[in-house]
Amino acid sequence: MSDKPLGKQTHEDAVSNPKTEEMAKNRDDGYGKYLTSNQGLRVNDDQNSLKGGERGPSLLEDFLFREKMTHFDHERIPERVVHARGVAAHGYFEAYGNATHLTKAHFLQPGVVTPVFTRFSTVAGSRGASDLARDVRGFAVKFYTQEGVYDLVGNNMPVFFIQDSIKFPDFIHAVKPEPHNEIPQGASAHDTFYDFISANPEATHMLLWAMSDRALPRSLRMMEGFGVHTFRFVNAEGKWRFVKFHWKPKLGTHSVLWDEAQQISGKDQDFHRRDLWANIEMGAYPEWELGVQVVEEEDEHKFDFDLLDATKLIPEELVPVQLIGKMVLNRNVDNYFAETEQVAFCLSHIVPGIDFSNDPLLQGRLFSYLDTQLKRLGGPNFHEIPINRSLAPVHNNQRDGHMRQTINKGQVAYGPNLLNDQYPKQAPQSEGGFSSVYERVEGPKIRRRSKSFIDFYSQARLFWNSQSEPEKAHIVKALRFELSHVQTPWIRERTLAQLTQVDHDLASRVAEGLGMDVPSTEGMQLNYGAIGADDKAADFQSAPAKDNVGSSPHLSLAADSPINQDKGSVKTRQIAILATDGADVAAISELMKTFMEQGAQTAIVATHLGTLKGKGGEEILINWTFQSTSSALFDAVYVAAGAQSVRKLKQDFDAVRFVNEAFRHCKPLAASAEGVELLQAAAYPGAEGILDAEGVVTSDSTDVAELAEEFATAIKQHRFFSRELEAVPA
Ligand code: HDE
DSSP states (O other), X not given: OOSOOOOOOOHHHHHHOHHHHHTGGGOOOOTTXXXXXXXXXXXXXXXXXXXXXXXXXXXXXXXXXXXXXXXXXXXXXXXXXXXXXXXEEEEEXXXXXXXXXXXXXXXXXXXXXXXXXXXXXXXXXXXXXXXXSSSOEEEEEEEEETTEEEXXXXXXXXXXXXXXXXXXXXXXXXXXXXXXXXXXXXXXXXXXXXXXXXXXXXXXXXXXXXXXXXXXXXXXGGOOEEOOSOEEXXXXXXXXXXXXXXXEETTOOOBOOHHHHHHHHHHOTTHHHHHHHHHHHTXXXXXEEEEEEEEEGGGTTSSSSOTTOTTOOOOXXXXXXXXXXXXXXXXXXXXXXXXXXXXXXXXXXXXXXXXXXXXXXXXXXXXXXXXXXXXXXXXXTGGGSGGGOOSSOOOOSOOOOTTOOOOOOSSOXXXXXXXXXXXXXXXXXXXXXXXXXXXXXXXXXXXXXXXXXXXXXXXXXXXHXXXXXXXXXXXXXXXXXXXXXXXXXXXXXXXXXXXXXXXXXXXXXXXXXXXXXXOOOTTOOOOOTTOOTTSOGGGXXXXXXXXXXXXXXXXXXXXXXXXTTTOOOOTTOEEEEEOOTTOXXXXXXXXXXXXXXXXXXXXXXXXXXXXXXXXXXXXXXXXXETTTOOGGGOSEEEEOOOHHHHHHHHHOHHHHHHHHHHHHXXXXXXXXXXXXXXXXXXXXXXXXXXXXXXXXXXXXXXXXXXXXXXXXXXXXXXXXXXXXXXXXXX
């Protein structure tokens, strides 16, 4: 066989990235070149169309005009029906080499480094929606392995709204803008979504995730990823085990508050996209570790939930996550459309050593992704688009179709053939041929939900129990916000009825905000979702949540949660320095230097743009004004010393508001000498105790060394929710 054998790829190879090199022939920047038509004809005048007379009609003969305009008219392709808004980057995956006994997948063998392309997305909004919508985030990774493309198409939440893929079109129709008026954009706070939720209790667990802080990531670099379904690992001996995939961010998992999210959507709706792009550009490459939870085949039924049910997770306390590799994203795309828009993820892109399970949500996805690419990218040759091209050689008897790139030689396009000595030939497993796991399958042909899926509330209660008090308060506020936007009273009531099955306290806190009572569920049919017309509804009614579900600390984002332990860092954190003319520039410079050395990023926010003139005549460049930015775009705020500067800031309502909002959003704050006065000025209702609050660091002195250390410790904690007050808008 002439194909290159599977070799060991070195780390250096992958950082220079074989996929990046492979795509080189498709790149063009036009710099230093003449303008041409698509046929290579040099164009002499691209400013004027061909006309009959200077003021006369345009001529049909103008082939240059027609080519240019036709291409423009055809620039758009359908956006993804879900996950339309996304951002992606290149990088590499490095296997730790400790999974050899679990899987024969080559990219997970010791020392193997594989190029990847990773796309993050929101689900409901269209391509132009805000990054900060309350939504699930897609987390899709394409591995260009030496055995072919492998796609791990996951989300930032480990469960899903529905159990059977046949319900997906209904669920998406319910969450997307309502069809009569196309309102609201990228938001779940509307009647059709909650009508669906209130009739489909299988969605309750995921609803709580979507209402939690997980739906508002601080950064795409600071969120977990999950394969959601149970998959299988198959080792070289053919032994298989169930696995769940996890991505663990090196920077910890952090979120913003809903009030902040709404402000960010106004000030910078590209906030996440910009944050990912900027950090990669400045070399602060985001990293995640890939982990697996492994369940032996014989343990399939040892849990009180079904491993094939995608509305359930395996608590990490029951089955710990083993880390088996890491991903680094180290290069931005050259062209958004060619790469991020045209990348085609398919669950069916799999490699030997990994296999599917019978999860009915997964099985339906196996159909949908290929199907959707045919429509979106226009035909069956989308695998030839540079970003989708496999690094492993492709040979088969598939032919033709729109925009075919490969020039297949020879008279034979079928198998078996003798004319071409059987080539391209089927590969034995020993040569990397993919073979599905051998499994006995039997059962009646039946459309029915498995009874083992019908506990809709216990894991929702587990999630609720696992949240810290501030996180619980955020869920309550989110549900109050969402249900306030629902116009139909009985939809609110039915949703409360679902919530009360999870936890009475949760339901009554939400009800209080809505000015309602928690409804009695007596005689109410809570579930319409898993039932065919001839099924008995009572057979599919979930029991109430189990009493003894306990809690899973890994599900909380609190600073002391196991998922954030030892991950506190000031790296890539954005610190606003509030100062204006007359400020202590020497101290500002020292603080900036200290934080930049630790990998944080600082920006001076002042009353005007241009140069700030310090009290001793020194000058420093200003980055933003109070009109052009907002504290919502920063992680922490420092007010510099300097009597004249602070006096001006105190007179500027936007500067005062900047501090007040940062405080109410529970962010670390610091101030030196006169700067403390601005904090005091910002102590209007709801922030009276500002100077004594947790995470507020002040110093009488203008010496910033000690203050910077204490401030850094505060920034590492991300937020101080203990100071969260009722005054913070929902
Ligand atoms: Fe998707 N999903 N999905 N999904 N999904 C798509 O494929 C679908 C589900 C996810 O960055 C579509 O190329 C069905 C779960 C991501 O390009 C489509 C079901 C999870 C992305 C589709 C699900 C996901 C998609 C639309 C229920 C987490 C964006 C465009 C059975 C594990 C990938 C496209 C990218 C995209 C179908 C549920 C993740 C229509 C039928 C569960 C990250 O094929």
